[in-house]
Amino acid sequence: xxxxxxxxxxxxxxxxxxxxxxxxxxxxxxxxxxxxxxxxxxxxxxxxxxxxxxxxxxxx
Numbered sequence: 300x301x302x303x304x305x306x307x308x309x310x311x312x313x314x315x316x317x318x319x320x321x322x323x324x325x326x327x328x329x330x331x332x333x334x335x336x337x338x339x340x341x342x343x344x345x346x347x348x349x350x351x352x353x354x355x356x357x358x359x
Contacts, residue, residue: 308349316342
């Protein structure tokens with residue numbers, strides 16, 4: 300049985316998302332929080348794209 304490995308790009312994006320989340324939680328400025336939220340969504344979108352690229356097609 301093979302242990303699945305995490306795509307290094309996903310790990311990097313997860314770390315970036317965590318950093319953005321912590322910065323967003325700590326920032327009292329609503330405009331800066333909105334900017335961080337947009338960056339977080341961009342990171343999530345890139346993660347979805349990588350996951351889609353790595354998805355193994357279902358055999359028919």
